[in-house]
Amino acid sequence: MKRRSLAPWLMLSPMLIHMAVVWVYPLAMNVWISLHDWQFLGESEFVGAANYRQLAGADEFWDGIVNSLIYTAFLPLTLGPALLVAFLVHDIRAGRGFFRSAYYATSVISLFGLALVFRFLFSDQVGLVNGYLVDLGLEPIAWLTDSTFLKVVIGSLTVYKGIGWNMLVYLGALQSVDKTLMEAARVDGAGWWRTRISIVLPQIRPAIVFTTILAFSALFQLFAPIVLVGGRNSFTDVPRGIRTPTVEAYIQAFALRNPGYGSAIMVVMTVIVVSISAFAVRRSEEAEA
Amino acid sequence: MMRFVTNRKILHYLTLAAGLAVLLFPIVFLVSSSLKSSADVFRVPFEPIPSDPQFGNYAEAWDGVVRKFLINSVIVALITMVSNVIFCSLAGFALAKYQFRGRGAVIGFVLLTSIVPVDFNIIPLFILARELGLLSTYTGIALPGLVFSFGVFLMMQFAKSIPDDLLEAARIDGCSEIGLFFRIGFPLLRPGIAVLAIFTFFLSWDAFLWPAVSAIRDERFTLPIGLTSLMGNRNFDAPLLMAAIAISLAPVLVLFAAAQRRIVENVQTSGLK
Incomplete structure (x- = not known):
């Protein structure tokens, strides 16, 4: 019996060791580093809460939070089309498998490759998008230099990556929707949209909540797409107007050699993300109950 | 009634195809541009099928x-x-x-x-x-x-x-x-x-x-x-x-x-x- 109670821990140990090395230790170290004027080489000086005080007063940090919230505006632009495509694919018979796989395939394409393609498409000087704008007699747009338009390009990239996967989750949920109810609504004269909104949506609510939580947290802590699309001569050369706090932390640590301040930002972001997730999970559980 | 249903289905297919075309465009652009010469690559209007495909680009990029x-x-x-x-x-x-x-x-x-x-x-x-x-x-x-x-x-x-x-x-x-x-x-x-x-x-x-x-x-x-x-x-x-x-x-x-x-x-x- 003793042997058996030890066995699961033995099987879990590689995972637990990995979690200790790449999660527990770094989370604790982030806090520790954030309390220092940390030097990658040489002596680090303990500075208490100084990095947090600097952070609270820094415009870059608050601008970063605002940017994070702006990126979350792309959430409905991802989930809306995904839901529409799911409705349509669910409705058809011939070609259902094809459309399902083809749409999902666009979600699987590697982010870095897509990001580079977007940079070519939206290039200020030579890009195809500006080429057509000029062709139509319009002014070219500074897609990759103006921070507002840069955010549009970055947001479009996240929309592109998100549609297929979310559609698939919705399709999975649609399989369990009560067909007789839909039929009844149709007989009663409800149109296609009406049936979808009044009958189907309430039934796939858990999937909507699930995808909304995930998409919100992914957009709020957006990182790689910003660096991939917005980075210029190096990965740390990202215009201030599009940075999120985590991008700011990355630049502070690895370009400005100020890891103490960078870690302080990471600690604050970790607390925010964990709180939001805990809140979201509790709210959705309450709603289910 | 039947006619209405079929029209609805046609609209379904058209919408799905149009959406997919938009999503696939960056990939079409990628593949077609990869086969063009640097002089032609950003030319407008966009040519999906390059007139003079440069397959050598792939060998050069690979090496x-x-x-x-x-x-x-x-x-x-x-x-x-x-x-x-x-x-x-x-x-x-x-x-x-x-x-x-x-x-x-x-x-x-x-x-x-x-x-x-x-x-x-x-x-x-x-x-x-x-x-x-x-x-x-x-x-x-x-x-x-x-x-x-x-x-x-x-x-x-x-x-x-x-x-x-x-x-x-x-x-x-x-x-x-x-x-x-x-x-x-x-x-x-x-x-x-x-x-x-x-x-x-x-x-x-x-x-x-x-x-x-x-x-x-x-x-x-x-x-x-x-x-x-x-x-x-x-x-x-x-x-x-x-x-x-x-x-x-x-x-x-x-x-x-x-x-x-x-x-x-x-x-x-x-x-x-």
């Missing part, structure tokens, strides 16, 4: 940079796949098939790690990897992705369907607990393992931030780092870079095409990402 970065990406992806397949299966099997004190706490812990992205931990991880001499090594680049929490949950779901009677019978025959995993658990987890292997390959292939921080010497650059650093390089013009990108996207799409039915079903039922 120039892709081979070097691709080898790195493949090695890191293989390390990630093998590690996840073994360790996620072990953990998933333990969590699904044993009742023990602390089981709930472990599950909660794994859930927590899936909420905090590894991006938040790059500063301490960088310091740690440097101390251990892991910067610019394959192990170091693969380190954060060696055990994905989603993989543990995925394998736990699959392991639940392994019949307890089978395990009990093997125990009576004198099989050790670890033997149970390797002789019964692992073979029965095979369908899940295929999905897990493919998804961890995708994730590793696309990993950007940690490789950008930890691969400081360019002989260890993976594709995302290597190709992104070539943007704006005057010696490496747009069509060559597009060819390089096209090559680097191919393994993922080939894997997806080969296993799409299984992948699609799993995402639908488990919300795998």
Whole structure:
């Protein structure tokens, strides 16, 4: 019996060791580093809460939070089309498998490759998008230099990556929707949209909540797409107007050699993300109950 | 009535086809541009099928940079796949098939790690990897992705369907607990393992931030780092870079095409990402 109670821990140990090395230790170290004027080489000086005080007063940090919230505006632009495509694919018979796989395939394409393609498409000087704008007699747009338009390009990239996967989750949920109810609504004269909104949506609510939580947290802590699309001569050369706090932390640590301040930002972001997730999970559980 | 229904269906197909066309455009643009000369590549109006395809771009991109970065990406992806397949299966099997004190706490812990992205931990991880001499090594680049929490949950779901009677019978025959995993658990987890292997390959292939921080010497650059650093390089013009990108996207799409039915079903039922 003793042997058996030890066995699961033995099987879990590689995972637990990995979690200790790449999660527990770094989370604790982030806090520790954030309390220092940390030097990658040489002596680090303990500075208490100084990095947090600097952070609270820094415009870059608050601008970063605002940017994070702006990126979350792309959430409905991802989930809306995904839901529409799911409705349509669910409705058809011939070609259902094809459309399902083809749409999902666009979600699987590697982010870095897509990001580079977007940079070519939206290039200020030579890009195809500006080429057509000029062709139509319009002014070219500074897609990759103006921070507002840069955010549009970055947001479009996240929309592109998100549609297929979310559609698939919705399709999975649609399989369990009560067909007789839909039929009844149709007989009663409800149109296609009406049936979808009044009958189907309430039934796939858990999937909507699930995808909304995930998409919100992914957009709020957006990182790689910003660096991939917005980075210029190096990965740390990202215009201030599009940075999120985590991008700011990355630049502070690895370009400005100020890891103490960078870690302080990471600690604050970790607390925010964990709180939001805990809140979201509790709210959705309450709603289910 | 019938006529209305058919019109509705035609509208369905048209909308679906139009949406797909929009989503596929960047890929069409990529492939077609990769076959053009640098003089033609950004010409408007866009020519989907190049009049004078430059297949030599692919050979040049391959020899120039892709081979070097691709080898790195493949090695890191293989390390990630093998590690996840073994360790996620072990953990998933333990969590699904044993009742023990602390089981709930472990599950909660794994859930927590899936909420905090590894991006938040790059500063301490960088310091740690440097101390251990892991910067610019394959192990170091693969380190954060060696055990994905989603993989543990995925394998736990699959392991639940392994019949307890089978395990009990093997125990009576004198099989050790670890033997149970390797002789019964692992073979029965095979369908899940295929999905897990493919998804961890995708994730590793696309990993950007940690490789950008930890691969400081360019002989260890993976594709995302290597190709992104070539943007704006005057010696490496747009069509060559597009060819390089096209090559680097191919393994993922080939894997997806080969296993799409299984992948699609799993995402639908488990919300795998």
